Amino acid sequence: MKPHVAVAPLKGPFLMLWPALRALSHGELTSDQQHWLLGTFRLDATPRTEGPGAAESIAHRSFTDDNGTRLVLDVARIGESGWVFTLFYPGERPSAGTVEDHRALFRAAIDRLGLTTVEITPAATADEVLVPSVEPSGDAESAFGSHWDLPYDDLDRVWPHVGLREDAPREVKEVKLRELMRTPAWSAAPTALRLQAEEFLRGE
Secondary structure (H helix, E strand, O other), X not given: OOOOEEOOOOOOOOOOOEEEEEEEEEOOOOHHHHHHHHHHHOOEOOOOOOOOOHHHEEEEEEEEEOOOOEEEEEEEEEOOOEEEEEEEEOOOOOOHHHHHHHHHHHHHXXXXXXXXXXXXXXXXOHXXXXXXXXXXXXXXXXXXXXXXXXXXXXXXXXXXXXXXXXXXXXXXXXXXXXXXXXXXXXXXXXXXXXXXXXXXXOOO
């Protein structure tokens, strides 16, 4: 599935590129597959020179979508088998429709190439969330460490601290919440918050 876009070069330097959508995948690609990927995404075989992760970029394309929003589509390679597909914007955030068109494009390419999806950000479904493997020992490091430092007892205020917006899909929230509840810090979270979390997972 290809988004309907009008290709147009962006003029002038960017102060910053912000990722609107990022898909991380893993697997080996032949030279023919890489050629197919660049052709499917209609990319210039030149690395991006600005924005985060530019050092790993292998090809990119600057364009405007049907709404006139300026965007950059980029493919980067991490190591021998890591592939990152990113939709960047330098100013106005693209519409939800544009983001979802590119999500479909990224996922279709990953499937077509036989790659394994590691993570898509922002996630729309549970299988797009990266869930770290759980260490067998009880002293595994986490974003919260072993102490609960957040002053909140309201679950809605915790979502940003696990990298989610309030309007994130419910199944994505469930994955992130279960991950949080496995951390050593969770036992020290406020009782009201822990009750809200249990109710949320029960669908109440």
